[in-house]
Amino acid sequence: MKIIAREEKVRTGEKILLxxxxxxxxxxxxxxxNKVFAETKFLSVGPEDGQKTAEHxxxxxxxxxxxxxxxxxxGKINNQIVAIGNLSAKSNQRFQHRCGLGISIQKDFWGKGIGTIIMKLLLDYAKKLDFEIAELSVVKDNVAAYYLYKKLGFEEYGIFKKALRYQDGTYADLIYMIKEL
Ligand SMILES: CC(C)(COP(=O)(O)OP(=O)(O)OC[C@H]1O[C@@H](n2cnc3c(N)ncnc32)[C@H](O)[C@@H]1OP(=O)(O)O)[C@@H](O)C(=O)NCCC(=O)NCCS
Structure with a gap:
């Protein structure tokens, strides 16, 4: 489905078109x-998974x-896409009350409140679409994301130790979080 486009102001006063x-x-x-996969280790996908193309x-x-x-x-600032959020329903009938949320913002645009704006909008849509539970996972060291989700009412329900293995042989734990809508 498509959302209704809207404009918001980020913390620095610039306008973001959503x-x-x-x-x-x-x-x-x-x-x-491709930019965010290369900029952060906090996503479950990385450059080692291959380049995304327009066709994908x-x-x-x-x-x-x-x-x-x-x-x-x-999210577009000055006509450039700098952020993406997504909400996905699950296919099983017994999971129709649950949705998954995801977000990625380019590094130059972190700390401007864009994550908060997009996550709040995703949660508004989740409610409107009659979901009862929003869920996501966050790499344990991803302090900004963890703080953002806690601020918006998500609670931890489990930790998957060593859920990610990087190419250098190190691991990262994933924290699973849910929010009742
Ligand atoms: C995580 C991410 C979405 C946050 O987006 P953002 O636009 O920078 O977030 P905001 O500016 O809205 O900040 C969210 C809150 O975290 C706080 N925060 C940011 N960095 C922080 C840090 N290192 N330590 C503690 N708090 C931090 C901010 O102060 C803000 O709280 P406030 O509103 O009370 O001031 C963004 O950094 C990102 O896309 N990172 C790469 C991809 C990623 O990690 N995606 C999430 C996967 S689970």
Whole structure:
């Protein structure tokens, strides 16, 4: 599904346009993904999984557009995509009350309140779409994300030790969090 586009002000006063991407945004979405995969170790996907292309993003956009209870929020500042959030329904009937949330912001734009704006909007949509529980996971060392989720009412329900293994042989633990809507 598509969201209704809106504009918000970030902490530094710049305007961010929040909207659902179309296939015209596919190349910028791929560029965003490749940038954030390289910039942070806190995502479950990394450059070692291969480069994202516009074709991958077109498939993603088209499948989300068709889904009644899944959506992508793209954040653009000065006409450049700098952030992406997504909400996904689960396929099993017995999981229809639960949705998964995800977010990625380019490093130059961290700390401006964009994560808070997008996560709040994702939670608003989750409620409107009649989900009862929002869920996500966060790498234990990802202090900013953990703080953001706690601030918005997420609670820890488990830790998966050594859930990620990096190419240098080190590991990271994942904290699982949920929020009742
Ligand atoms: C995690 C992420 C989404 C946060 O987005 P952001 O726009 O920087 O977040 P915000 O500016 O809204 O800040 C969120 C809160 O965290 C706090 N925070 C940020 N960095 C922090 C740090 N290192 N230690 C403690 N608190 C921190 C901020 O002060 C803010 O709290 P406040 O509103 O009370 O001041 C962003 O850093 C990101 O995309 N990182 C890379 C990808 C990623 O980790 N995605 C999440 C995977 S679970």
């Amino acid at each position: 909207f659902s991407p179309t296939i015209d945004d596919a190349q910028q979405l791929a560029d965003h993904a 993003e077109i498939k993603w956009i088209e499948s989300v557009d068709k889904a009644e209870r899944s959506l992508i929020i793209t």
